[in-house]
Amino acid sequence: MTPDFEAEYRRRQRARAKVMAWILAALVVLFFAIAIVRLSS
Amino acid sequence: MVSAVSWTPALPADWRDFLALTKPRVMTLVVYTGLCGLLAAPVHLHPVIGFTAVLCIALGAGASGALNMWYEADIDARMRRTRDRPLPGGRMDRQSALHFGVGLGCFSVLLMGLAVNLLAALILTASILFYVVIYTVWLKRRTPQNIVIGGAAGAFPPLIGWAAATGHVALLPVLLFALVFLWTPPHFWALALFVRPDYAAAGVPMLPVVAGEDATRRQILLYSLPMAVAAVVPWPLGLTGAIYGIVATLSSAWFVLLAFRVWRSRERDPANMKAERRLFAFSVLYLFVLFGALVVDRMLLP
Numbered sequence: 001m002t003p004d005f006e007a008e009y010r011r012r013q014r015a016r017a018k019v020m021a022w023i024l025a026a027l028v029v030l031f032f033a034i035a036i037v038r039l040s041s
Numbered sequence: 042m043v044s045a046v047s048w049t050p051a052l053p054a055d056w057r058d059f060l061a062l063t064k065p066r067v068m069t070l071v072v073y074t075g076l077c078g079l080l081a082a083p084v085h086l087h088p089v090i091g092f093t094a095v096l097c098i099a100l101g102a103g104a105s106g107a108l109n110m111w112y113e114a115d116i117d118a119r120m121r122r123t124r125d126r127p128l129p130g131g132r133m134d135r136q137s138a139l140h141f142g143v144g145l146g147c148f149s150v151l152l153m154g155l156a157v158n159l160l161a162a163l164i165l166t167a168s169i170l171f172y173v174v175i176y177t178v179w180l181k182r183r184t185p186q187n188i189v190i191g192g193a194a195g196a197f198p199p200l201i202g203w204a205a206a207t208g209h210v211a212l213l214p215v216l217l218f219a220l221v222f223l224w225t226p227p228h229f230w231a232l233a234l235f236v237r238p239d240y241a242a243a244g245v246p247m248l249p250v251v252a253g254e255d256a257t258r259r260q261i262l263l264y265s266l267p268m269a270v271a272a273v274v275p276w277p278l279g280l281t282g283a284i285y286g287i288v289a290t291l292s293s294a295w296f297v298l299l300a301f302r303v304w305r306s307r308e309r310d311p312a313n314m315k316a317e318r319r320l321f322a323f324s325v326l327y328l329f330v331l332f333g334a335l336v337v338d339r340m341l342l343p
Contacts, residue, residue, distance in 0.1 A: 001050075005052075008052060009050070009052060009053065012052060012053045012054075012055055013053060015055065015056055016053065016055075016056050019056045030089075030092075030093065030096075033089045034089060034090070034093060034156045036089075037087050037089045037090060038156075041087070
């Protein structure tokens with residue numbers, strides 16, 4: 001593994017982890033909102 | 042004897058490639074028609090549940106697109122229009138695409154079933170399976186009728202939107218289903234006429250490749266007539282008001298006129314197929330305008 005390859009590898013891993021974190025955070029908010037709506041109806 | 046072999050892992054796919062797998066441009070129309078089906082329903086749905094329903098429709102469409110690209114990577118590699126997609130472009134391995142598509146599909150159905158209602162989840166499941174199994178795996182490589190029957194997959198979203206809002210299916214969403222179902226052949230055959238060499242090179246039996254250009258042009262006109270009827274008929278049946286009725290009548294008449302011009306065209310060079318390109322471009326606008334008019338009609342008229 002060359003240094004350039006490894007740097008690109010890590011960059012992509014970090015980018016994917018960040019996107020996944022944002023998606024999970026959005027889902028936490030969505031599930032909370034769904035629970036509140038369902039409980040209050 | 043054990044030999045040391047240097048091994049370099051493949052680069053993980055970029056997140057943008059996963060996004061590309063979901064066919065975002067196709068998803069736009071799917072989400073729009075699903076949202077309009079939901080807004081046209083005569084009941085109030087809590088915005089959070091409505092948002093969740095549209096999100097599930099989008100995720101289901103994304104899953105269908107991903108599984109379609111997973112199965113069709115060999116065809117995509119042979120077509121100029123699709124050869125830069127993540128799989129034929131070599132930017133992602135097939136297993137990642139398969140796992141992503143299956144995971145996304147299961148998640149969308151589960152979320153729809155738990156947060157919205159069971160009927161919407163069932164129709165969403167049917168739409169994903171129809172697109173992946175019936176259209177992609179079974180029909181596309183076998184018959185020129187592939188997009189006629191496969192068109193049903195793209196017709197489900199307004200039905201899902203309505204079912205998400207009301208919990209049942211009525212005549213209006215069934216007519217909207219029929220409209221998109223009958224709209225699909227003229228839309229795709231207009232495209233297939235001017236990208237015919239691409240489909241021929243990939244070995245996909247699209248109608249212009251198998252039956253020729255004149256037969257395709259005749260079929261385009263023939264399908265556009267019942268499509269126009271399905272678009273207009275909700276008005277005389279009293280299911281919509283005059284706003285939708287007038288917009289549907291005028292835009293459908295224009296659609297049929299463009300289809301008529303395609304039928305009369307005898308152009309053989311794909312680069313000069315102006316009538317076909319015009320019909321294809323208008324067909325996308327047509328659905329946007331029609332479904333938009335449906336929602337405006339529902340909101341403005343008593």
